[in-house]
Amino acid sequence: MIMFLGYLIKWNKIYYRFMTISQKHPFHLVDPSPWPLVGSLGALASTLGGVMYMHSFVGGGTLLSLGFFLILYTMFAWWRDVIRESTYEGHHTSLVQIGLRYGMILFIVSEVMFFLAFFWAFFHSSLAPTVEIGAVWPPKGIEVLNPWEIPFLNTLILLSSGAAVTWAHHAILAGLREQAIYGLLATVILAVIFTGFQAMEYVEAPFTISDSIYGSTFFMATGFHGFHVIIGTIFLTICCIRLYQGHFTSKHHFGFEAAAWYWHFVDVVWLFLFVSIYWWGGA
Numbered sequence: 001m002i003m004f005l006g007y008l009i010k011w012n013k014i015y016y017r018f019m020t021i022s023q024k025h026p027f028h029l030v031d032p033s034p035w036p037l038v039g040s041l042g043a044l045a046s047t048l049g050g051v052m053y054m055h056s057f058v059g060g061g062t063l064l065s066l067g068f069f070l071i072l073y074t075m076f077a078w079w080r081d082v083i084r085e086s087t088y089e090g091h092h093t094s095l096v097q098i099g100l101r102y103g104m105i106l107f108i109v110s111e112v113m114f115f116l117a118f119f120w121a122f123f124h125s126s127l128a129p130t131v132e133i134g135a136v137w138p139p140k141g142i143e144v145l146n147p148w149e150i151p152f153l154n155t156l157i158l159l160s161s162g163a164a165v166t167w168a169h170h171a172i173l174a175g176l177r178e179q180a181i182y183g184l185l186a187t188v189i190l191a192v193i194f195t196g197f198q199a200m201e202y203v204e205a206p207f208t209i210s211d212s213i214y215g216s217t218f219f220m221a222t223g224f225h226g227f228h229v230i231i232g233t234i235f236l237t238i239c240c241i242r243l244y245q246g247h248f249t250s251k252h253h254f255g256f257e258a259a260a261w262y263w264h265f266v267d268v269v270w271l272f273l274f275v276s277i278y279w280w281g282g283a
Helices: 002-022 035-054 060-088 094-127 150-173 177-204 212-244 254-280
Strands: none
Touching: 035 060, 060 212, 060 254, 094 212, 094 254, 150 177, 150 212, 150 254, 177 212, 212 254
């Protein structure tokens, strides 16, 4: 059975290479890839391992670590293959890039819906506070954070990072590779500073995630935003490395565009968080 699968994969590779050489269309027919299967196994292992670990089963932590490693390796290997297909093999034609742009737009829309759930929970609780929390907002006993200290500073930092990534984008379009690298480096540095300040804010916060609905909605919304900042920082760091290696041109740089779109989305979400949760919600 294993030998049969091996011959089948080998035949498919030969077939797709022949089709790539002789194809008369601009679409990309991808080669058979093991990463969807490996990633699925990693997700399964991490889920089972997490449940076993939380219930003190023997081997739960090991299975969780194995699944987490498989997911990380799948991400690395799969995106490495995509970079090779787009940069060195030329499969990402203008028509293929249109499809990728639609995919990234739909992904960001799904992220908007994700954060909408947290804003819905916050406004549902704050616009009509129940008697269980004192019929007031913020709830009785909650000492809120001053929005004009670290939160306002982080707002300025994140807006500055958005300006820096826009500078890098315009530099790529103009063929100014060195300026683009400087802009991306500035964006990454500002992102790391933002994350450090938010971590300091969490350590010094006078309430926790278990302190009424205010603590729950505050830490869920700002915490997931912080997670997205970390993901965006990794995304931009990879783009900076690729830019340094000469992967991007003025006509072919969708990988950077996707990272820039994602980062602007992170900026906009933070503005809503600052105005609604830090400023209005803490007044």
